[in-house]
Amino acid sequence: xxxxxxxxxxxxxxxxxxxxxxxxxxxxxxxxxxxxxxxxxxxxxxxxxxxxxxxxxxxxxxxxxxxxxxxxxxxxxxxxxxxxxxxxxxxxxxxxxxxxxxxxxxxxxxxxxxxxxxxxxxxxxxxxxxxxxxxxxxxxxxxxxxxxxxxxxxxxxxxxxxxxxxxxxxxxxxxxxxxxxxxxxxxxxxxxxxxxxxxxxxxxxxxxxxxxxxxxxxxxxxxxxxxxxxxxxxxxxxxxxxxxxxxxxxxxxxxxxxxxxxxxxxxxxxxxxxxxxxxxxxxxxxxxxxxxxxxxxxxxxxxxxxxxxxxxxxxxxxxx
Amino acid sequence: xxxxxxxxxxxxxxxxxxxxxxxxxxxxxxxxxxxxxxxxxxxxxxxxxxxxxxxxxxxxxxxxxxxxxxxxxxxxxxxxxxxxxxxxxxxxxxxxxxxxxxxxxxxxxxxxxxxxxxxxxxxxxxxxxxxxxxxxxxxxxxxxxxxxxxxxxxxxxxxxxxxxxxxxxxxxxxxxxxxxxxxxxxxxxxxxxxxxxxxxxxxxxxxxxxxxxxxxxxx
Numbered sequence: 133x134x135x136x137x138x139x140x141x142x143x144x145x146x147x148x149x150x151x152x153x154x155x156x157x158x159x160x161x162x163x164x165x166x167x168x169x170x171x172x173x174x175x176x177x178x179x180x181x182x183x184x185x186x187x188x189x190x191x192x193x194x195x196x197x198x199x200x201x202x203x204x205x206x207x208x209x210x211x212x213x214x215x216x217x218x219x220x221x222x223x224x225x226x227x228x229x230x231x232x233x234x235x236x237x238x239x240x241x242x243x244x245x246x247x248x249x250x251x252x253x254x255x256x257x258x259x260x261x262x263x264x265x266x267x268x269x270x271x272x273x274x275x276x277x278x279x280x281x282x283x284x285x286x287x288x289x290x291x292x293x294x295x296x297x298x299x300x301x302x303x304x305x306x307x308x309x310x311x312x313x314x315x316x317x318x319x320x321x322x323x324x325x326x327x328x329x330x331x332x333x334x335x336x337x338x339x340x341x342x343x344x345x346x347x348x349x350x351x352x353x354x355x356x357x358x359x360x361x362x363x364x365x366x367x368x369x370x371x372x373x374x375x376x377x378x379x380x381x382x383x384x385x386x387x388x389x390x391x392x393x394x395x396x397x398x399x400x401x402x403x404x405x406x407x408x409x410x411x412x413x414x415x416x417x418x419x420x421x422x423x424x425x426x427x428x429x430x431x432x433x434x435x436x437x438x439x440x441x442x443x444x445x446x447x448x449x450x451x452x
Numbered sequence: 453x454x455x456x457x458x459x460x461x462x463x464x465x466x467x468x469x470x471x472x473x474x475x476x477x478x479x480x481x482x483x484x485x486x487x488x489x490x491x492x493x494x495x496x497x498x499x500x501x502x503x504x505x506x507x508x509x510x511x512x513x514x515x516x517x518x519x520x521x522x523x524x525x526x527x528x529x530x531x532x533x534x535x536x537x538x539x540x541x542x543x544x545x546x547x548x549x550x551x552x553x554x555x556x557x558x559x560x561x562x563x564x565x566x567x568x569x570x571x572x573x574x575x576x577x578x579x580x581x582x583x584x585x586x587x588x589x590x591x592x593x594x595x596x597x598x599x600x601x602x603x604x605x606x607x608x609x610x611x612x613x614x615x616x617x618x619x620x621x622x623x624x625x626x627x628x629x630x631x632x633x634x635x636x637x638x639x640x641x642x643x644x645x646x647x648x649x650x651x652x653x654x655x656x657x658x659x660x661x662x663x664x665x666x667x668x669x670x671x
Contacts, residue, residue, distance in 0.1 A: 176472060176473050176476045176497070177473070177476050177477065177480065177486070177487075177493060177497050178493060178496035178497040178499075178500050179486065179487035179493050179497075209488070210488045213488055214488040214489060218622075218623075222621075222622070222623035224488070224489070225487075275621070277489060277492075320623055320625055321622060321623050322621075322622030322623050322624060323622050393622055394622075409564075411565075412565055412566075412567055412618065412619070413561075413565060414560075414561065414564075414565075419489070419491060419492075419549075421488060421489055424490075424491065424549055425549060425552055426549070426550070426552065
């Protein structure tokens with residue numbers, strides 16, 4: 133096995149750090165499950181994921197950021213093996229399995245739209261654009277599970293500030309990478325690709341909004357949105373778009389993937405709010421991975437002090 | 453084949469095999485090895501196996517008729533009871549870890565959310581079927597009435613599939629697979645009822661074989 137440890141900040145082809153098979157999962161699959169399992173195409177237990185899949189990351193240099201939560205960080209294995217990344221399959225364990233050969237080098241992020249001079253960034257440029265900090269954020273999925281993750285990156289505003297937006301720039305739209313060849317499971321997901329998301333300008337410029345390149349001290353694993361993603365901690369997880377290739381300043385409210393799929397279930401703002409239920413389930417409580425009983429969900433995912441003022445005078449039920 | 457199907461050991465084996473998902477869950481629970489979201493694993497696994505056992509139960513009559521293996525009827529009650537066993541566990545994992553055993557919260561949920569409403573309805577409708585599964589109850593109700601009551605399983609299976617279909621976010625492949633099997637098995641019954649092939653004579657199950665005294669006609 134060849135391990136390249138060259139310039140820390142390049143996304144060269146890295147060899148998997150830990151490779152081993154989950155023997156029991158294998159036995160489970162070939163074993164007695166038999167005809168019964170064939171009905172749904174899986175084993176006896178509907179386990180979201182195997183415990184271990186190989187993935188490749190390398191170390192990052194960073195300082196501790198000031199916006200961190202002091203809650204217990206979720207084990208890295210959970211955050212890397214329990215993912216919603218529909219491009220690589222819709223089961224929680226799929227992304228860890230199916231994203232391992234995803235090519236993230238070379239990678240460019242194009243910043244365009246209502247700006248004086250649009251330009252493209254290479255991944256190396258993005259990594260050097262501002263000092264990297266670690267920020268331990270709560271992350272709340274619309275499906276009611278939550279985790280606490282030590283992300284690494286810098287405020288998205290650091291990059292947005294480099295541009296001179298035209299007066300028309302009211303929103304920022306994001307787009308994920310999409311390649312049906314590398315993501316053959318995406319077609320079963322039921323949603324349209326490429327995945328798109330967006331924020332209002334003041335949300336995008338908010339210091340909490342993170343341009344994220346790593347977690348747990350290392351670069352992002354593919355299944356968590358390598359090589360660069362957005363993290364918006366006071367909104368439901370699907371707003372935190374993965375593997376971005378495009379950032380676009382625009383006048384109109386951007387289309388967002390889940391809103392396009394089911395407008396009554398997923399709004400543009402998608403602020404975490406225990407008072408506004410998803411039509412199919414209550415959002416009053418959440419299930420922190422690793423805990424048995426639910427805990428109460430907090431408005432704006434507990435970031436109300438920092439962000440509530442962004443929505444002064446807005447009906448949060450209507451603009452959910 | 454007939455010998456195999458009428459052996460008392462076959463029933464024991466079917467029982468043991470049907471218990472395997474439960475054994476895996478219990479083992480996983482004791483060893484804290486139910487994946488990253490154990491509550492979800494419990495809910496999804498018990499839900500999956502409920503639908504599977506409903507399908508197995510519904511498959512008995514078409515199979516015994518088309519394969520001319522009336523002895524298969526011996527296994528129907530057990531499979532149906534396993535469906536009930538898994539749906540009971542499914543309900544408990546919802547009531548416990550999901551609702552913290554808070555019944556008022558549960559009722560709100562049942563009233564408000566249609567996927568819970570249909571799932572709960574399917575569960576409730578299965579209760580009388582499980583309760584009247586004993587030989588004594590069959591005798592007390594009389595074969596015909598017992599049989600009409602137990603046709604509720606058709607409704608339960610359909611509601612179960614709808615429950616799953618409404619639950620998933622966007623990838624509907626698995627609910628559709630279950631729906632396909634339930635659909636085929638129910639359509640077969642429609643076809644069987646209306647086709648001239650339907651015989652008036654009861655299926656040839658001798659009483660020694662069907663110790664359960666299950667009703668002889670199809671269900």
